[in-house]
Amino acid sequence: MSNHVLLNNIDHKDLRVITERSAEYGDNVMFAMTFPDEMRSVQAHYPIFFHKDGNTGEFYPVAMFGLKGQENLFLGEKGWDAAYIPLVIARQPFLIGIQQFQEDGVMKQQRVLHIDMDSPRLSYTAGEPLFLEYGGNSPYLEQVAGALEAIHQGYQSNKPFVEKLLALDLLESFTLEIELNDGSKNQLMGFYTINETRLSELNGEALADLNAQGWLQPIFMAVASQSHIRDLIERKNRELPADARA
Amino acid sequence: MNNTVKRIIVVGGGSAGWLTAGLLAAEHLSADQTGIEVILIESPDVTPIGVGEGTWPSMRSTLHAMGISETDFIRECEASFKQGTLFSNWTTGEFDRYYHPFSLPQGYQDTNLAFAWQDVRDKVSFADAVSPQSQVCARGLAPKQITTPEFAFNLNYGYHLDAGKFAGFLQRHCVEKLGVRHIRDHVVEVNEDSHGYISSLSTEANGPLAGDLFIDCTGFSSLLLGRHYGVPFISQRHVLFNDSALAVQVPYPEADSPIASCTLSTAQTAGWIWDIGLPSRRGVGHVYSSDHCSDEHAEAQLRAYIEPALGRETTEKLVLRKIAINPGYRERFWHRNCVAIGLSAGFLEPLEASALVLVELSAKMVSDQLPANREAMAVVAGRFNRKFKHHWERIIDFLKLHYILTQRRDSAYWRDNCSAASIPESLQELTSIWRYQGPWHYDATLADEMFPPASLQYVAYGMGLKTEPQQSHARSRARTRAQAGKLFQENAARTRQLLSMLPTNRELISKIKRHGLATI
Numbered sequence: 001m002s003n004h005v006l007l008n009n010i011d012h013k014d015l016r017v018i019t020e021r022s023a024e025y026g027d028n029v030m031f032a033m034t035f036p037d038e039m040r041s042v043q044a045h046y047p048i049f050f051h052k053d054g055n056t057g058e059f060y061p062v063a064m065f066g067l068k069g070q071e072n073l074f075l076g077e078k079g080w081d082a083a084y085i086p087l088v089i090a091r092q093p094f095l096i097g098i099q100q101f102q103e104d105g106v107m108k109q110q111r112v113l114h115i116d117m118d119s120p121r122l123s124y125t126a127g128e129p130l131f132l133e134y135g136g137n138s139p140y141l142e143q144v145a146g147a148l149e150a151i152h153q154g155y156q157s158n159k160p161f162v163e164k165l166l167a168l169d170l171l172e173s174f175t176l177e178i179e180l181n182d183g184s185k186n187q188l189m190g191f192y193t194i195n196e197t198r199l200s201e202l203n204g205e206a207l208a209d210l211n212a213q214g215w216l217q218p219i220f221m222a223v224a225s226q227s228h229i230r231d232l233i234e235r236k237n238r239e240l241p242a243d244a245r246a
Numbered sequence: 247m248n249n250t251v252k253r254i255i256v257v258g259g260g261s262a263g264w265l266t267a268g269l270l271a272a273e274h275l276s277a278d279q280t281g282i283e284v285i286l287i288e289s290p291d292v293t294p295i296g297v298g299e300g301t302w303p304s305m306r307s308t309l310h311a312m313g314i315s316e317t318d319f320i321r322e323c324e325a326s327f328k329q330g331t332l333f334s335n336w337t338t339g340e341f342d343r344y345y346h347p348f349s350l351p352q353g354y355q356d357t358n359l360a361f362a363w364q365d366v367r368d369k370v371s372f373a374d375a376v377s378p379q380s381q382v383c384a385r386g387l388a389p390k391q392i393t394t395p396e397f398a399f400n401l402n403y404g405y406h407l408d409a410g411k412f413a414g415f416l417q418r419h420c421v422e423k424l425g426v427r428h429i430r431d432h433v434v435e436v437n438e439d440s441h442g443y444i445s446s447l448s449t450e451a452n453g454p455l456a457g458d459l460f461i462d463c464t465g466f467s468s469l470l471l472g473r474h475y476g477v478p479f480i481s482q483r484h485v486l487f488n489d490s491a492l493a494v495q496v497p498y499p500e501a502d503s504p505i506a507s508c509t510l511s512t513a514q515t516a517g518w519i520w521d522i523g524l525p526s527r528r529g530v531g532h533v534y535s536s537d538h539c540s541d542e543h544a545e546a547q548l549r550a551y552i553e554p555a556l557g558r559e560t561t562e563k564l565v566l567r568k569i570a571i572n573p574g575y576r577e578r579f580w581h582r583n584c585v586a587i588g589l590s591a592g593f594l595e596p597l598e599a600s601a602l603v604l605v606e607l608s609a610k611m612v613s614d615q616l617p618a619n620r621e622a623m624a625v626v627a628g629r630f631n632r633k634f635k636h637h638w639e640r641i642i643d644f645l646k647l648h649y650i651l652t653q654r655r656d657s658a659y660w661r662d663n664c665s666a667a668s669i670p671e672s673l674q675e676l677t678s679i680w681r682y683q684g685p686w687h688y689d690a691t692l693a694d695e696m697f698p699p700a701s702l703q704y705v706a707y708g709m710g711l712k713t714e715p716q717q718s719h720a721r722s723r724a725r726t727r728a729q730a731g732k733l734f735q736e737n738a739a740r741t742r743q744l745l746s747m748l749p750t751n752r753e754l755i756s757k758i759k760r761h762g763l764a765t766i
Contacts, residue, residue: 056761057392166764173766190393192766 003118004095009135012115017093017140018127021080025092025121028070031062032088035154036161036218043225045074045082047232049191050162050171059162059171059192061222064232067178067188073235087147087154093119096148111152113145161215168206170198170219176229181237194222249620251458252282255447257433257470258463259288261409261602262588264416266461266609267426268312273613277425282616286420287429287447287455292465299522299529300328300509300599301404303348306397308606314419316396317762320755322415324408324524326505327751329379329389329401331598335513337709339654344371344708345508346598347379348402350700352740353733360684360703361723362730364713372707375734378741383508385745388754396763400744404599406509406522406529429455436474443583443620444470459623460584461612468576468590475581479592481574485646485668487535487659488517488595491569492548496528499555507751511597513652514547515539516659520596521551525755533571533595538659541568571595575638580627583620585612592638597648600641603696608634637696643673644697644705650677651709680706684713 005011021027031051034042039061042048046063053060063086065072074081097114100107121127128140137145165171172195176188199219202210210216256267267286275281309319319325330347337344351359359376366375373380379401382389389403420426435448446456462470471477483489510521517534532548545566553561575592579585587608594600611630617623650669654660662668676689685702716723749757 052393052764054391054393056757057394057764058761059764171766 002116004097004114005117006097006099007094007113007115007130009131009137013131013135014124014129015115016123016125016127016129018121018123019140021075021085023072023075026119027075027080027089028072029089030066030069030071031064032086033155033158034061034063034086034088035151035158036061036214037150037154037157038087039218039221039225041084042086043221043228045084045228046086046225047228048222048225049193050165051191058159059166060158061161061218062191064191064228067186067232067236073232073239087151091144091147091151092116093121094144094148096152111149113141113148160213161218164210164213164215165194165219168198168202168210170195172198178233178236180233180240182240193226194219196223199223249458251617251619251623253457254282254284254459254461255455255457256284256286256461256463257288257447258292258465258588258590259286259413259417259428260463260465260588261413261416262465262590262605263288263461263463264413264420265308265602265605266463266587266612268416268420268424269308269606269609269613270616271420271424271426272312274616275425277423281425283427284425285427285429285455285457287431287433287449289432290430299409299524300406300520300596300602302599302603302606303402303404304603304606305404308610310397311610312416312419313423315765317758319415320758320763323405323412324526325405325412326407326523326525326755327389327507328404328406328522329383329508331509331511332383332506333511333513333648333705333708336511336518336648337651337653339513339656339660344704345373345380345383346701346704346708347373347377347383347508348404349377349379350402350698351376351703352737353729354700357726357729357733358684358686359726359730359733360686360707361726362734363707367707373704376737378737378744381741382744382748383506386504386507386750386752387745387748388507388751389748390754391747391749392754392757392761392763394763396765400748406524408524433469436470441582444474458583459612459616462584462586462590463588465589466572466593468586470584471576471579471581471586471590475584477581477586478577479572479574480577481572482594482642483573485642485670486573486595487537487663487668488533488573489571490536490541490544491531491533491571491595492541492544492566493529493531493569494548494552494564494566496530496552496556496564497560498527502752505751505755509599512551513654514544515657517544518597519548519551523751525752533597535659538657538662575635578631579608579634580630582627583623585627585630587612591634594638594641594645597645598641598697600645600696604634604637604641607637607696633692636692639670639672640691640696643670643676644701646670646673647677647702647705648709651706651711653710676702680711680713682714683716684711 034048039048042063049062049064050059051062065074093116095114097112098109099112100109129138130141132138171192173192178186254270256263263286267284271284276284330345332343332345334343353359363372363375382401389401390399421428429452431452432450433447434450436444437446437448439445444460446454448454460470462468505525506523512519516539517532519532522529530552532544534544549561571593573594576586579591588605615626617626646669649663652660685699685706687699689699689702
C-alpha cells in the first residue's frame with residue numbers, strides 16, 4: 001500500500017532512496033505512462049502504444065516493457081537493461097502533491113514533493129541521500145524534482161494530444177499474436193497504435209496543424225517505436241529454458 | 247406520370263417519426279444534393295405520448311446506423327443500460343421470480359442446454375445455469391466497462407430512456423447532421439391522385455406538400471392509414487385483456503441510489519407493474535384490465551408498490567397519469583404509398599418492450615427495400631404487410647405466453663387469461679408440443695423472428711415448464727449431456743469473472759457523463 005506524505009528536510013533529513021532497479025522494488029511492470037515530450041527518448045528502446053485508463057476509459061501513451069501483466073523484460077540481475085528509463089518509473093517513490101495556500105487573500109495552488117513512506121526503496125543506510133548536511137536539496141533530489149515537473153507537464157499535454165489523435169481517427173486497436181520459439185502462443189490485447197494508413201492520407205493542412213501543435217514528431221516517434229516489438233519478443237525468447245529454444 | 251420515389255414525407259414527430267426519418271435520411275444521403283429528400287412534418291401542438299421507455303439491443307445498431315455517438319445519447323436522453331426483464335409474481339404470485347436476459351444461452355447455436363438443465367432444475371434457475379446476465383442484473387451491474395468502446399459490450403444490452411428527451415435528441419441529430427427538413431405545421435387535408443395514391447398534404451401555413459412516399463407516424467390518431475384510408479384496426483383485447491395504464495415518475499431516495507439494469511415487471515391481481523430505472527428517476531406504471539379491476543384499486547396497488555422505497559407521505563403526493571390502451575394492430579400497414587410506423591400501426595402492452603423495436607424494424611425495412619417507383623412499391627408493400635403481420639402475431643403469442651404458463655388462480659383475471667377461448671391457436675399448438683419437447687430452433691418460422699427460441703426458453707423454463715422425459719433422441723441427449731458439463735462450467739467461470747470486473751449501472755453512467763466512451 002502507499003502512504004504519501006509531504007517531503008521536508010526535518011522529518012526526512014536522514015532518509016535515503018535506493019535507486020537500483022528490481023522486482024522487489026516494484027519495477028516488475030508491463031508498461032508505464034509516457035507523454036509527447038518524452039517519446040523521442042522512449043522510442044529509442046521501447047514500443048510506444050496507447051492504453052485506456054481503467055478508471056476513465058481515456059487513452060494515454062505508454063512505454064511497453066513486457067507482454068503480459070507484471071512482466072518487465074528489461075529487468076535482470078544487473079538491473080534495468082536499457083540506457084533510458086522512463087520518468088514515471090525513475091521518479092519512484094516520489095509524487096507531486098498540490099498544496100493550497102493563501103496569498104494576498106487569494107487561494108492559490110502550488111506543486112509540492114510528496115514521498116511514499118511505505119516504499120521498499122526507503123532506507124537510512126543505503127541509497128541516495130535526499131538532503132545535504134545543512135538542509136539543502138541533494139543533486140539526486142533536484143533531479144527527481146525536475147523529472148516530476150516534466151511528468152506533470154507531460155501528463156497535461158497527453159489530453160489534448162490524445163483528443164487530436166481521436167478527432168483525426170488516428171488511433172486503432174490491434175491484437176498481437178506472438179509465437180515464441182518453444183511454440184507457445186501469446187496474445188497481446190487492450191492496446192492501440194497509430195493508424196498509419198490514416199496518417200498517410202492526412203492532407204497538408206492537417207499535417208501543418210499537427211506540426212504547429214507539436215504533435216507531429218511524437219506521432220512519428222510512436223510509429224517508429226514499433227520495431228521494438230521484435231526486441232520484446234526476443235527478450236522473452238531468451239528467458240525460455242535453454243532446451244525449449246528451437 | 248413520374249413515379250420515382252424522390253421525396254419522403256414523415257408525418258409526426260415522436261420517437262417513431264424521428265427514428266424513421268433518421269434511418270431513411272442516413273441511408274439515402276438526404277444531406278447530399280443527389281440524395282432522397284426526407285421531410286418531417288409535425289403538428290406544433292401535439293405532444294408525443296412518450297411510451298416506450300425500454301428498448302431492445304437492436305437500438306444500438308439503429309443509433310449506430312444513424313451516426314449517433316452513444317456517449318451523446320446517454321448524456322442527453324437520460325439513458326441507462328437494460329439487460330433484460332425480471333418477472334416477479336408471474337408464476338405463483340408468492341414471491342416467485344425469473345429473468346429473461348438479452349444474452350443467448352451458452353453454446354446456443356448447436357447445443358440445447360435445456361436437456362441437461364432438466365437434471366439440475368431444482369438447484370439452479372435456467373437463466374443462471376446458461377448465462378451470466380441474470381446474476382449481473384441481480385447485482386445492478388452494467389453490461390460493459392468504461393474502457394469498452396461505444397456500442398460494444400461484455401453482455402448484450404439495450405436501453406432505458408426518457409422518450410421525450412429521446413425525440414428531441416433525434417430531432418436535432420436528424421436536422422443538423424442528416425439533412426432532414428423539419429416543418430411544424432398542421433396537416434389539414436390529405437390529397438389523392440386519380441389512382442388513390444397520396445399526392446400531397448395540405449398544410450395550414452406551408453401550402454400543399456407533395457411527396458412520393460408518406461410515412462404515418464401520427465400515433466393513436468393514425469391520420470393517414472387509419473383516418474384517411476380507413477384500414478381497419480384488429481383488436482386483440484380478447485387475447486390481451488389490459489386496456490388501461492397508470493403511469494408515474496418516481497424520484498430516487500438518494501442521488502446515488504442504484505439504477506436497476508433490467509426492467510422490473512411485477513404481476514398484480516389484474517395486471518402488472520413496470521418499473522424502469524433512468525439515471526435521475528424511475529418510470530413506473532400499472533397496466534391492467536378495467537374489466538377485472540377498478541381504477542381506484544389499480545391506483546392503490548401502484549402506490550403500495552412504490553411506498554417501500556419512498557415512504558407513505560411522498561408516495562401519496564405522486565401525480566399519476568391515466569392512459570387508455572387498445573391492444574391490436576391494423577389489417578395492413580403499407581397501403582398504396584402510405585406506411586404506418588409506430589402507434590399508428592398498432593399497440594400492445596409494453597410487457598416485452600416491443601414498441602420501439604417494431605418502429606426500428608419497420609423503418610429499416612422501408613429504408614432497405616425502398617421502392618424505386620410505384621411498380622416496385624406494390625410488391626414491397628405486400629412483403630412488408632406479410633412480414634409485419636407475422637411479427638405482430640408472434641409478439642401477441644409471446645406476450646400471451648407469459649399469462650398462460652401461470653399457476654395463479656387467485657383472481658378472475660388470471661383464470662380468464664388461461665381460458666382456451668382467449669389463447670390464439672398458434673400458441674395453443676406451441677404449448678401443446680412443449681409437453682413433450684421444449685422450445686428449440688424449430689419453433690422459429692422466419693430467420694429473423696423477433697423472439698428467438700432462446701426467449702421462449704427463458705420464459706417457459708422461468709415459469710416452470712416441465713417436459714415429459716423423452717425416450718427418443720438418445721444419441722443427441724447423450725451428446726448434449728457430455729457437452730453440458732463443460733458449458734455450465736464455462737458459464738460459471740464467466741459469471742465469476744464478470745461479477746468481479748463490471749461496475750454498477752450507476753457508476754458506469756456517471757463515468758460516461760464525466761469522461762465519455764471511446765469509439766474504438
